Amino acid sequence: MADDLLVKARNARRDLNGELARDQREANEVRQKADDLKRAMKKAADRARAGVVVRSKKPKRLRRWSMQQDAKTFRSIKAALADDDRVVLTSRSGDLVTDMRSDGKRIRTDIEESKATFKGQKQTTFYVPIWDHSGDYMKALAFGQVVYEAQGMAMSVNLGDEVINAAMKSSKSFAAHMRDRITSYLRTAMTELGQPVPDYFFMVESGYGGQPHLHGAIVIHDEPEIRAAVLEALRKAGGDWKPRAKQVQVDLQPLVTPAKWIGYISKWSALSKGRLGDASIVAASNGLRAKAKAWYQAARRSGVPIAN
Known part of the structure; x- marks a missing residue:
């Protein structure tokens, strides 16, 4: 009976020590991550103060068009050509281009009068995907x-x-x-x-x-x-x-x-x-x-x- 109690006591101490060791390892890992995060935040703040632009290393997500978007863009290109517009394509969606996937519009701008080849003509620019x-x-x-x-x-x-x-x-x-x-x-x-x-x-x-x-x-x-x-x-x-x-x-x-x-x-x-x-x-x-x-x-x- 006494021997059984001793065995149970030793097993309990061993389990307790194991749990304490695991807790310690997990605490160390959390502390290490916190330290790494602090260093990264400090480095980013230093770069910002110095005027350095930090860009994400994550690759840019490319836009994938549906068949409907593709057809919609082509119909708009046909409409612009029917209006006798000078039509160009671009890889940039922003400022001078209306994203065809959102509202179906296009940007139509006057071409410089000095360009005699296109004098009086309008230019329409369309964003298209890769x-x-x-x-x-x-x-x-x-x-x-x-x-x-x-x-x-x-x-x-x-x-x-x-x-x-x-x-x-x-x-x-x-x-x-x-x-x-x-x-x-x-x-x-x-x-x-x-x-x-x-x-x-x-x-x-x-x-x-x-x-x-x-x-x-x-x-x-x-x-x-x-x-x-x-x-x-x-x-x-x-x-x-x-x-x-x-x-x-x-x-x-x-x-x-x-x-x-x-x-x-x-x-x-x-x-x-x-x-x-x-x-x-x-x-x-x-x-x-x-x-x-x-x-x-x-x-x-x-x-x-x-x-x-």
């Missing part, structure tokens, strides 16, 4: 600007039923399936001519009562041999299509109004996404995607006006 956070509309706008600057051509392609069915059943999106198919036929045709595959992009349109078809643009110059080869490659990519009235399966025309063309080909964008069950209906060749990203980034920095 390329990776932009949507179909802004990417398509950039694709169109690059093709326009390269003196490319507007492109429309009608699709046969078997091609549409294959694209609908593909494990990829409709647009990605058609991009790979078009690239394959273009590569075959251009290899025979010793030419590289031309850069191109398109949007899938599937409006009310119509079959899915493609509108976009392609960078080719109107040389008879190359034009004929591209037309034939696009016809093959489109499949066995039955013409209606005086329609043609593939149409190529000089691209002279890139922003207006993007406005036209995106008119049924939301409906097309719903009918196809795809979040994105825009596709581009790898080369054009890289060039468009570079154009977009430069446009956000430079303030160079976009072409209507």
Whole structure:
């Protein structure tokens, strides 16, 4: 009995000592954190008194736009161009720019009278997000600007039923399936001519009562041999299509109004996404995607006006 009491007493002392030791460690940790905080606060106060600006090392959180915000910005850009404004993009949201995500307005300012090129014209500036956070509309706008600057051509392609069915059943999106198919036929045709595959992009349109078809643009110059080869490659990519009235399966025309063309080909964008069950209906060749990203980034920095 006495031995049992001694054992219990020793165990109790051991537990008590353990608890005291833990309490001491926790108290030391709290004291250390408090000392560190005091030092940090003193250092910040000293820097402030010395006029040193302390910036957070935490990376800036980038804004990600929704499809609705992307569409809203593009519609406002179209409205500004329709007003004959000189339209520029910027990476800064503040002072001279109205954030399109908040109230949908834009800043419209007079251009200096001394700039004869734009005398009497208004300038509208739009904040747009980085390329990776932009949507179909802004990417398509950039694709169109690059093709326009390269003196490319507007492109429309009608699709046969078997091609549409294959694209609908593909494990990829409709647009990605058609991009790979078009690239394959273009590569075959251009290899025979010793030419590289031309850069191109398109949007899938599937409006009310119509079959899915493609509108976009392609960078080719109107040389008879190359034009004929591209037309034939696009016809093959489109499949066995039955013409209606005086329609043609593939149409190529000089691209002279890139922003207006993007406005036209995106008119049924939301409906097309719903009918196809795809979040994105825009596709581009790898080369054009890289060039468009570079154009977009430069446009956000430079303030160079976009072409209507």
